[in-house]
Amino acid sequence: MYLSFRDLVARLPRALPVRAGWLLLALLALTGGCARHQDHQAFVGNKSPVKPSEFFQTHSDRLATIAMRNNLNSLYQLLDKLYRRNPREWRKTGLPSIEAAEKRVQMGIEKDQPLASLGGRKDVAALSYALSNEFQGDRVGAFIYAVGSMLITAHGGSTEFYLTDSLNAQFINNAARNIEKATWMxxxxxxxxxxxxxxxxxxSADARNLSFAVEFGKIVARLDLLSDVLDERYRRIGVNYAQGLLFLNFLPVQ
Structure with a gap:
C-alpha cells in the first residue's frame, strides 16, 4: 500500500511533542513520500548511499531492499557474462555494442518496459516464452529481462521497501524455485x-567454469533467506499476540 505525504502526516500521533512532530515532518519531506524504486547506480554498483528514507524501514524492509539490489546486480553480471560467451545474441538486437544491449535490458527491468522481442510479455509469461522453441530473438537479453521482471513482480512491483509495504513470502519462495527451473532448462x-x-x-578437460551456476545460486539463496525471514516475522507477530492473550499481559506504561 502506498501512502502519500498527506496521508502520512495525517497519521502522525496527535500527542507527539512539537519538536518530534517537526522532526518527522522534515524527514517525510526529505523522503518525498518514499520512492519505491532504487537508483540504477545502486544496482550496477551494488551499494547504496545512506538516505533519510531509511528511517521508514524495518530490519526486514532493509534486508529486502539490499537483497533486491544485490540480486539485480548479480543478474547484470550474468547478462554481461552470457553476452560475452554468446556474442551472436546481442548482435541480434541491432545495437552498436554489447554495452548498449546490456543497457537496454537493464532499463527494461528497472522501468518495467518489456522487450519488443517478447511481445509485451513480462515476468513468468516472458520467462516461458524466452525458453521456448518459438522464440527467435536475443535469448540472453530476453531471459535476463524475464528473470528480473519476475523478481520485481514477486516483490510487489517495487525494488525498495518501507513500513507500509507487505511482502508475500510465498511469492518470493516461488520466484526462487522458478529460477532453479529456468537455469536448468x-x-x-x-x-x-x-x-x-x-x-x-x-x-571439460581444458576448462572448468561454474561462475554462472554460482551467481544464480547466490540469487536463489538470497530469495530463500528473505522468504524465511518474512515467514518468521509474520509468525512471531501471531505468537506474540497469542502470548498476550494467554498470559493476559498488561501493556507497559513507562
Whole structure:
C-alpha cells in the first residue's frame, strides 16, 4: 500500500511533542513520500548511499531492499557474462555494442518496459516464452529481462521497501524455485543440431567454469533467506499476540 505525504502526516500521533512532530515532518519531506524504486547506480554498483528514507524501514524492509539490489546486480553480471560467451545474441538486437544491449535490458527491468522481442510479455509469461522453441530473438537479453521482471513482480512491483509495504513470502519462495527451473532448462535445452541454446557453465578437460551456476545460486539463496525471514516475522507477530492473550499481559506504561 502506498501512502502519500498527506496521508502520512495525517497519521502522525496527535500527542507527539512539537519538536518530534517537526522532526518527522522534515524527514517525510526529505523522503518525498518514499520512492519505491532504487537508483540504477545502486544496482550496477551494488551499494547504496545512506538516505533519510531509511528511517521508514524495518530490519526486514532493509534486508529486502539490499537483497533486491544485490540480486539485480548479480543478474547484470550474468547478462554481461552470457553476452560475452554468446556474442551472436546481442548482435541480434541491432545495437552498436554489447554495452548498449546490456543497457537496454537493464532499463527494461528497472522501468518495467518489456522487450519488443517478447511481445509485451513480462515476468513468468516472458520467462516461458524466452525458453521456448518459438522464440527467435536475443535469448540472453530476453531471459535476463524475464528473470528480473519476475523478481520485481514477486516483490510487489517495487525494488525498495518501507513500513507500509507487505511482502508475500510465498511469492518470493516461488520466484526462487522458478529460477532453479529456468537455469536448468537454459543449460539443458539444445537446438536441432544438438548444440546448447546458450553457452554458460563449462566442465571439460581444458576448462572448468561454474561462475554462472554460482551467481544464480547466490540469487536463489538470497530469495530463500528473505522468504524465511518474512515467514518468521509474520509468525512471531501471531505468537506474540497469542502470548498476550494467554498470559493476559498488561501493556507497559513507562
Amino acid at each position: 537454459l543449460t539443458s535445452r539444445r537446438d536441432l543440431q544438438g548444440n546448447p541454446w546458450l553457452l554458460s557453465n563449462e566442465i
